[in-house]
Amino acid sequence: MQSYAKSRIKILYRQICLHNILYQFAILSVKNNEDILFLKALGQKIKKIRTEKGYTQAQLSADLGMEISQISRIERGVVNTSVLNLKKIASLLNVSIKDLFGSL
Amino acid sequence: MQSYAKSRIKILYRQICLHNILYQFAILSVKNNEDILFLKALGQKIKKIRTEKGYTQAQLSADLGMEISQISRIERGVVNTSVLNLKKIASLLNVSIKDLFGSL
Numbered sequence: 379m380q381s382y383a384k385s386r387i388k389i390l391y392r393q394i395c396l397h398n399i400l401y402q403f404a405i406l407s408v409k410n411n412e413d414i415l416f417l418k419a420l421g422q423k424i425k426k427i428r429t430e431k432g433y434t435q436a437q438l439s440a441d442l443g444m445e446i447s448q449i450s451r452i453e454r455g456v457v458n459t460s461v462l463n464l465k466k467i468a469s470l471l472n473v474s475i476k477d478l479f480g481s482l
Numbered sequence: 483m484q485s486y487a488k489s490r491i492k493i494l495y496r497q498i499c500l501h502n503i504l505y506q507f508a509i510l511s512v513k514n515n516e517d518i519l520f521l522k523a524l525g526q527k528i529k530k531i532r533t534e535k536g537y538t539q540a541q542l543s544a545d546l547g548m549e550i551s552q553i554s555r556i557e558r559g560v561v562n563t564s565v566l567n568l569k570k571i572a573s574l575l576n577v578s579i580k581d582l583f584g585s586l
Contacts, residue, residue: 413566413569416566416569417565417566420565458564458565458566459564459565460562460563460564460565461521461524461562461563461564461565461568462517462520462521462562464565465517465520474583474586475583475586476580476583476586479578479579479580482578482579482580
């Protein structure tokens with residue numbers, strides 16, 4: 379029974395790895411490298427401002443009415459978010475939308 | 483036959499009017515007034531920069547590989563576009579993405 383569980387976990391782990399590879403490939407296929415770097419820099423700037431202002435992702439999520447996973451994806455730069463989402467984040471963090479772009 | 487055609491046109495016209503009203507209502511229901519004004523100001527700024535640089539919507543559309551109707555919707559502020567679309571537009575117009583936001 380224990381070895382059965384182990385083999386199930388192994389299969390599951392492989393499936394997750396494969397899923398991740400396919401997911402990364404899907405991202406890469408629609409965005410070029412410059413876009414990926416841009417979204418990453420934007421996400422890092424948002425995270426920097428959020429932590430400086432003492433906000434957690436959970437607080438931001440609750441105040442914005444946005445899924446916490448969505449906030450996380452924006453900060454990791456893996457999602458091409460909308461301009462109104464950026465405006466909402468900027469308003470809540472009490473900065474201008476331009477500030478989110480830092481030196482971009 | 484002529485009066486039949488007239489009545490068909492009348493019905494079609496009414497359907498278009500109704501469709502437009504429902505469409506406007508759909509837009510209003512998902513965006514609040516502040517968001518609408520924000521998108522309109524952003525669109526106007528993009529249009530201003532584009533015309534100053536001597537670009538037509540058709541040229542922008544061709545160079546960006548984006549539908550001309552999409553460019554038009556962004557400039558009219560009726561669409562909540564993505565940050566990568568704004569980056570593309572800014573790059574092509576040779577300005578910083580921050581410049582698109584003007585005094586927003």
